[in-house]
Amino acid sequence: LSIFLWYCSLNRNIPGILTFIEFVLNLFGGENKVLPFPSQVVYNRVGKCGSRTVVLLLRILSEKHGFNLVTSDIHNKTRLTKNEQMELIKNISTAEQPYLFTRHVHFLNFSRFGGDQPVYINIIRDPVSRFLSNYFFRRFGDWRGEQNHMIRTPSMRQEERYLDINECILENYPECSNPRLFYIIPYFCGQHPRCREPGEWALERAKLNVNENFLLVGILEELEDVLLLLERFLPHYFKGVLSIYKDPEHRKLGNMTVTVKKTVPSPEAVQILYQRMKYEYEFYHYVREQFHLLKRKFGLKSRASRPPLRPQFFIPTPLETEEPMDDEEQDDEKWLEDIYKR
Ligand SMILES: *[C@@H]1O[C@H](CO)[C@@H](O)[C@H](O)[C@H]1NC(C)=O
Ligand SMILES: *[C@@H]1O[C@H](CO)[C@@H](O)[C@H](O)[C@H]1NC(C)=O
Ligand SMILES: *[C@@H]1O[C@H](CO)[C@@H](O)[C@H](O)[C@H]1NC(C)=O
Ligand SMILES: *[C@@H]1O[C@H](CO)[C@@H](O)[C@H](O)[C@H]1NC(C)=O
Numbered sequence: 001l002s003i004f005l006w007y008c009s010l011n012r013n014i015p016g017i018l019t020f021i022e023f024v025l026n027l028f029g030g031e032n033k034v035l036p037f038p039s040q041v042v043y044n045r046v047g048k049c050g051s052r053t054v055v056l057l058l059r060i061l062s063e064k065h066g067f068n069l070v071t072s073d074i075h076n077k078t079r080l081t082k083n084e085q086m087e088l089i090k091n092i093s094t095a096e097q098p099y100l101f102t103r104h105v106h107f108l109n110f111s112r113f114g115g116d117q118p119v120y121i122n123i124i125r126d127p128v129s130r131f132l133s134n135y136f137f138r139r140f141g142d143w144r145g146e147q148n149h150m151i152r153t154p155s156m157r158q159e160e161r162y163l164d165i166n167e168c169i170l171e172n173y174p175e176c177s178n179p180r181l182f183y184i185i186p187y188f189c190g191q192h193p194r195c196r197e198p199g200e201w202a203l204e205r206a207k208l209n210v211n212e213n214f215l216l217v218g219i220l221e222e223l224e225d226v227l228l229l230l231e232r233f234l235p236h237y238f239k240g241v242l243s244i245y246k247d248p249e250h251r252k253l254g255n256m257t258v259t260v261k262k263t264v265p266s267p268e269a270v271q272i273l274y275q276r277m278k279y280e281y282e283f284y285h286y287v288r289e290q291f292h293l294l295k296r297k298f299g300l301k302s303r304a305s306r307p308p309l310r311p312q313f314f315i316p317t318p319l320e321t322e323e324p325m326d327d328e329e330q331d332d333e334k335w336l337e338d339i340y341k342r
Helices: 003-008 014-027 051-065 080-095 127-140 146-153 166-170 185-189 201-211 220-233 241-246 248-254 265-274 280-298 329-341
Strands: 042-043 068-071 099-102 119-124 212-220
Touching: 014 201, 014 212, 014 220, 042 051, 051 068, 051 099, 051 241, 080 119, 119 220, 119 280, 127 166, 127 265, 146 329, 166 265, 185 201, 185 280, 201 212, 201 280, 212 220, 220 241, 220 280, 241 248, 265 280
Parallel strands: 042 099, 042 119, 068 099, 119 212
Antiparallel strands: none
16 A cells, blocks of 8 residues: 555555545445545635535635645636746645645646646546536526625626626627636646637647546536545545435535526527637536546446536526635626717
């Protein structure tokens, strides 16, 4: 066993770690032995993909298992200058181990700055669902109450707040066009400027990073299985997560269904979104396939997840989380001003 530990600490790569986990699980007949590693985990959470639920769970788990949960107060900055990257990586690396660092931030390459590459985890979701969830959340808030949206976006103009989703899409408003629709991939591609250009380069690099640096990228549509796999792969962080998640006492964890009014875009508008988000879908399908492979490998039954005939955008699930108000949000106000000045 110690030879394997040594082997894995030398080979800090994801296939190596997964092989090791599989080995240990087989050795102990699936009984969850506490694995002493990895002890550096980063959850660079994607906005509106269940992260608020997961962070709430992590707060409970960090007390239970005594790991160091490091959360960031910065919610509106996903890309960093080189110096900022260096600073942040230095800061994270000095955190007491085992740590779990979480922030809405595009992938950080620790080894580029001479740091130990941590193990990454993340969760994504159907790109159009994510987009719509954010569109309406920004305007009308969520289950936390009617007033929430006023606190969230007090400066949003009425014209923008009540901007019809179809108009936004069909009239090519920036909020409903690229590059703003190219949202998920940069979290996996990284800090390189090309990571934010919708295209093959960013897509391929994101896939490569998923393979090399992410222990698990789950999909929100199968959140319980994501939690189950996290429990298996990172027991010293996630042991017991599913029972906490299902515990009626923590109802709020599962009580985040959207109560705000939402309108489904017209089929025509949805088709346009699909086209504009072609790379996002390629990535999502790739991740989903990898996730299903992992589930099978670790003996989880795959729920028959045939693609729905109609896109199920508003399946009531505990989905809603903060979206980072990223720098781009600033542009919003500007283009709106321009439009309404005319
Ligand atoms: C580094 O982390 C500490 C807390 O862990 C925080 O107070 C400080 O602001 C961080 N500095 C940077 C540059 O992120
Ligand atoms: C990370 O940095 C290392 C060292 O500079 C480099 O070899 C590797 O390709 C980088 N990976 C990504 C995904 O940027
Ligand atoms: C969810 O929370 C709201 C507000 O806290 C509460 O009114 C509602 O009954 C809860 N719903 C469920 C299903 O627990
Ligand atoms: C991010 O938010 C902080 C306060 O929450 C604000 O001071 C800062 O200007 C914001 N930065 C950007 C780039 O929006």
